[in-house]
Amino acid sequence: MTTPLRIGLAGLGNVGAGVVKVLDDNADLIARRAGRPITITAISARDRNRDRGIDLSRFEWVDDATELAGRDDVDVVVELIGGSDGPALTLARRTLAAGKALVTANKALLAHHGLALAEQAEFQQVALRYEAAVAGGIPVIKGISEGMAANRLSRVYGLLNGTCNYILSRMEAERLPFTQVLAEAQAAGYAEADPSFDIDGIDTAHKLAILAALAFGARIDFAAVATHGIRAVELADIDQAQALGFRIKLVGLAEEQDGALFQRVHPALVPLDHPLAAASGALNAVVAEGDFVGRLLFQGRGAGEGPTASAVVADIIDIARGTSGHPFGMPVAALAALPPADTAGRQSRYYLRLTVADRPGVLAELTAALRDHGVSIESLIQRGHAASGDAMLVMVTHMAQEAQVLASLAQMSLSASVTGAPVMMHILDF
Amino acid sequence: MTTPLRIGLAGLGNVGAGVVKVLDDNADLIARRAGRPITITAISARDRNRDRGIDLSRFEWVDDATELAGRDDVDVVVELIGGSDGPALTLARRTLAAGKALVTANKALLAHHGLALAEQAEFQQVALRYEAAVAGGIPVIKGISEGMAANRLSRVYGLLNGTCNYILSRMEAERLPFTQVLAEAQAAGYAEADPSFDIDGIDTAHKLAILAALAFGARIDFAAVATHGIRAVELADIDQAQALGFRIKLVGLAEEQDGALFQRVHPALVPLDHPLAAASGALNAVVAEGDFVGRLLFQGRGAGEGPTASAVVADIIDIARGTSGHPFGMPVAALAALPPADTAGRQSRYYLRLTVADRPGVLAELTAALRDHGVSIESLIQRGHAASGDAMLVMVTHMAQEAQVLASLAQMSLSASVTGAPVMMHILDF
Numbered sequence: 001m002t003t004p005l006r007i008g009l010a011g012l013g014n015v016g017a018g019v020v021k022v023l024d025d026n027a028d029l030i031a032r033r034a035g036r037p038i039t040i041t042a043i044s045a046r047d048r049n050r051d052r053g054i055d056l057s058r059f060e061w062v063d064d065a066t067e068l069a070g071r072d073d074v075d076v077v078v079e080l081i082g083g084s085d086g087p088a089l090t091l092a093r094r095t096l097a098a099g100k101a102l103v104t105a106n107k108a109l110l111a112h113h114g115l116a117l118a119e120q121a122e123f124q125q126v127a128l129r130y131e132a133a134v135a136g137g138i139p140v141i142k143g144i145s146e147g148m149a150a151n152r153l154s155r156v157y158g159l160l161n162g163t164c165n166y167i168l169s170r171m172e173a174e175r176l177p178f179t180q181v182l183a184e185a186q187a188a189g190y191a192e193a194d195p196s197f198d199i200d201g202i203d204t205a206h207k208l209a210i211l212a213a214l215a216f217g218a219r220i221d222f223a224a225v226a227t228h229g230i231r232a233v234e235l236a237d238i239d240q241a242q243a244l245g246f247r248i249k250l251v252g253l254a255e256e257q258d259g260a261l262f263q264r265v266h267p268a269l270v271p272l273d274h275p276l277a278a279a280s281g282a283l284n285a286v287v288a289e290g291d292f293v294g295r296l297l298f299q300g301r302g303a304g305e306g307p308t309a310s311a312v313v314a315d316i317i318d319i320a321r322g323t324s325g326h327p328f329g330m331p332v333a334a335l336a337a338l339p340p341a342d343t344a345g346r347q348s349r350y351y352l353r354l355t356v357a358d359r360p361g362v363l364a365e366l367t368a369a370l371r372d373h374g375v376s377i378e379s380l381i382q383r384g385h386a387a388s389g390d391a392m393l394v395m396v397t398h399m400a401q402e403a404q405v406l407a408s409l410a411q412m413s414l415s416a417s418v419t420g421a422p423v424m425m426h427i428l429d430f
Numbered sequence: 431m432t433t434p435l436r437i438g439l440a441g442l443g444n445v446g447a448g449v450v451k452v453l454d455d456n457a458d459l460i461a462r463r464a465g466r467p468i469t470i471t472a473i474s475a476r477d478r479n480r481d482r483g484i485d486l487s488r489f490e491w492v493d494d495a496t497e498l499a500g501r502d503d504v505d506v507v508v509e510l511i512g513g514s515d516g517p518a519l520t521l522a523r524r525t526l527a528a529g530k531a532l533v534t535a536n537k538a539l540l541a542h543h544g545l546a547l548a549e550q551a552e553f554q555q556v557a558l559r560y561e562a563a564v565a566g567g568i569p570v571i572k573g574i575s576e577g578m579a580a581n582r583l584s585r586v587y588g589l590l591n592g593t594c595n596y597i598l599s600r601m602e603a604e605r606l607p608f609t610q611v612l613a614e615a616q617a618a619g620y621a622e623a624d625p626s627f628d629i630d631g632i633d634t635a636h637k638l639a640i641l642a643a644l645a646f647g648a649r650i651d652f653a654a655v656a657t658h659g660i661r662a663v664e665l666a667d668i669d670q671a672q673a674l675g676f677r678i679k680l681v682g683l684a685e686e687q688d689g690a691l692f693q694r695v696h697p698a699l700v701p702l703d704h705p706l707a708a709a710s711g712a713l714n715a716v717v718a719e720g721d722f723v724g725r726l727l728f729q730g731r732g733a734g735e736g737p738t739a740s741a742v743v744a745d746i747i748d749i750a751r752g753t754s755g756h757p758f759g760m761p762v763a764a765l766a767a768l769p770p771a772d773t774a775g776r777q778s779r780y781y782l783r784l785t786v787a788d789r790p791g792v793l794a795e796l797t798a799a800l801r802d803h804g805v806s807i808e809s810l811i812q813r814g815h816a817a818s819g820d821a822m823l824v825m826v827t828h829m830a831q832e833a834q835v836l837a838s839l840a841q842m843s844l845s846a847s848v849t850g851a852p853v854m855m856h857i858l859d860f
Contacts, residue, residue, distance in 0.1 A: 018722070021722075022580050022581075022722050025582075025721070025722075026580060026581065026582055026721070026722075029582055029647070030579070030580060032647065032760040032761075032764045033575075033579045033647075033759050033760050034579070035756075131577070137722075137723035137724065137726065138577075138726060139572075139573050139576070139577025139578070139726075142569075142572060142573070142576060142577050143569050143572070143573065143577070143728075145463075146569070146572060146744060146747070146748060146753075147561070147568075147569025147572050147573070147741075147744055148569070148740070148744070149460070149463045149464070149743075149744050149747045149748075150452050150456060150460060150739070150740045150741075150742075150743030150744050150746075150747060151452075151456065151740055152455075152456055152459055217459070217462065217463075273708070275705075275708060275729065278703070278705060278708055290740060291455070291456070291736075292448070292451075292452050292455075292456075292567075292736035292737065292739055292740040292743075293567035293730065293731065293736060293737045293740035293741075294567065294730065294731045294736065294737060295730060295731075296567065296568060296569075296728075296729070296730040297727070297728070297729040297730060298573075298726075298727070298728060299705065299726070299727040299729070300723065300724065300725060300726040300727060301723065301724045301725075306721075306722035306723060306724065307722065307723045307724060309580070309722055310578070310580045310581055310720065310722040310723035311577075311580075311723075312580075313579075313580030313722075314576060314577055314578070314579050314580050316580075317576070317579045317580060318576060318579075321754060321755050322752075322754055323576075323753050323754070323755070324751060324752055324753070325751050325753070326465075329463055330462040330463050331462075334462045
């Protein structure tokens, strides 16, 4: 088969420019691997005149990206516009409706409209692929949907946002507060001017909802992801976690339990010998657990021009090879609508940090709150704040039920001795 | 498509029994994912009467495994017999000749006959798949050949033998000598009665030769793999490595450099913060480096019934889905015949350990040998052996050329002061 596969490329930011570079630099190699040449025929972006360091004059320019879907010289549309709705969604729908394959790196689009788009792709019998949408260059969509296809998966979790991982790693390494590291990351271009999608965990939640659907054969339920970002993580937490043998990471975690779906994004304490603890800086890492294969770890660069373009082009090569398969591993009709899991009974160890007035009886009062709810303490650190006269109290509980720990915290919050909002984080003991 | 895909299964050891269990336990799930049921129709093994803990009476028993290839009720033959030649090879050839797909976990077969079998599969336009042959349950064949397909790969390396990794991890953790750990591993069934395939690095070399072909688009050249096992690793080396910030691992390493192929299996010093250092016990781990994606890490269980069966069944599911693709990522005719790389100019840091007579002038003599060949020393530890009166001298060099280090060692070996064979190991600085 030597007919070229013809690409219409929408969006020419870093990733779009990266796709052009990959297809240029490795053209011969990719043609040998794909069994046919892969050529870009038409492109579209907001700004035609921006210098992207690549020659775009070879390609047909289209002002309205959604017109790529209707072009006779386009076999596959690559959507790199971004955003859950607007032109990205319109282009995706028109592409599939036109019976063309769609490759996208757009996690927001998939988290919100993934099932509808997958149904459309199935109906049209065309490919909808999105390796780049989760964990950038790491082939984790393929690893889970194909590599682990023989397994019933019980759990999938990981570090899915490079910006958060970078910020937390730098806070720890440089002993700097969150706000300063964020400001520096923004100045250096590692974080967006509006960083909330990253640091509030929304980006991680988008990716987690996609992974969960794929791993458990479940309908995407983005709205059910309990999402907590990293704004509340203080240097004191990072220090105390380290003293206790942990590192704080923003973890996206999904489990299927008894026909219910647990999905949560939260800063969590990861034991230092856990593979996620070693993924520092902007790295991403995903762990998936299957009933026969056990625990698999995938680690690599989760963002950036090269890694994300690598994943986009891998999808294109699969399409060129004629690889088929349902977008979420099985027909949309076969995906289960799993209700959100009740979290009250979840067992975990917990990290608690309280700021308390440094006076007699405080410790007795707080530990009684834990005792009253059946929570026992594994380790406890108390340190005085020289300036404020307050004390910091850090505790790690033994395994306890989430509802009991929350009830203890609620009781503690009522105490006049507790001067700041209590901090609670989960410990990742698996 | 609801016609079942019918499997003929040859070999009913741990992995074969595992395949039966996977297909039993997850039958519905697998059918949904594969788009059709997958059923075993016929089986063959050496011993019909051994109790494998599974009901085999449902399947047609065939005494001669090679007859599975000719059966009308078999679409895919799964070869789990093992061995590079003999019945495994005969079955593989007959299966492909009969126009049936072949799934195998047999690295020896592929290292020796992979290209010929791939040519046969291409000619017949049938699938030849072997995910389970390298790194057990880890989908690294898929990760490299599909997930990284957009990249020019420069290097692939990893821990590919769980037995060696287990032995080295246990030597370190329990401070036991090699022979004792090996004997215990054999008694516990973790190591074979004849352990040489594992501990002499041959198994790792088989897997490395396959990975290198796939990663670099090169013809398999198993004979060119320089293979060193772990018999010579002493507890003293593990201790000294640890003191210097390293962990000793049996590493299979392949690189493509200027059109030549470097392939080596050797115990190497891995920095403690390198992801390979964290893969302990029987885990496998593979790192692959691509020009756009950067460094990817895949980690998981590299052997055992469940993980290996998971990989075998993943291949079967891909076949059921109609996934095609050349066994080595591109047509055999397009694979390059890369000559073995010249290793004399390779740059690395080196770990050297010498046993020397503890008398004046020895250190001056040995360091002069390094100086004479332009090798400079980064760190040096000298310790007296209380019993023998000899001293142990451990050095880490700065970056140096392999030929220069070897020349220094040859010069040292001539010294009357050097009482044992010098030990040299590479340091993994990437």
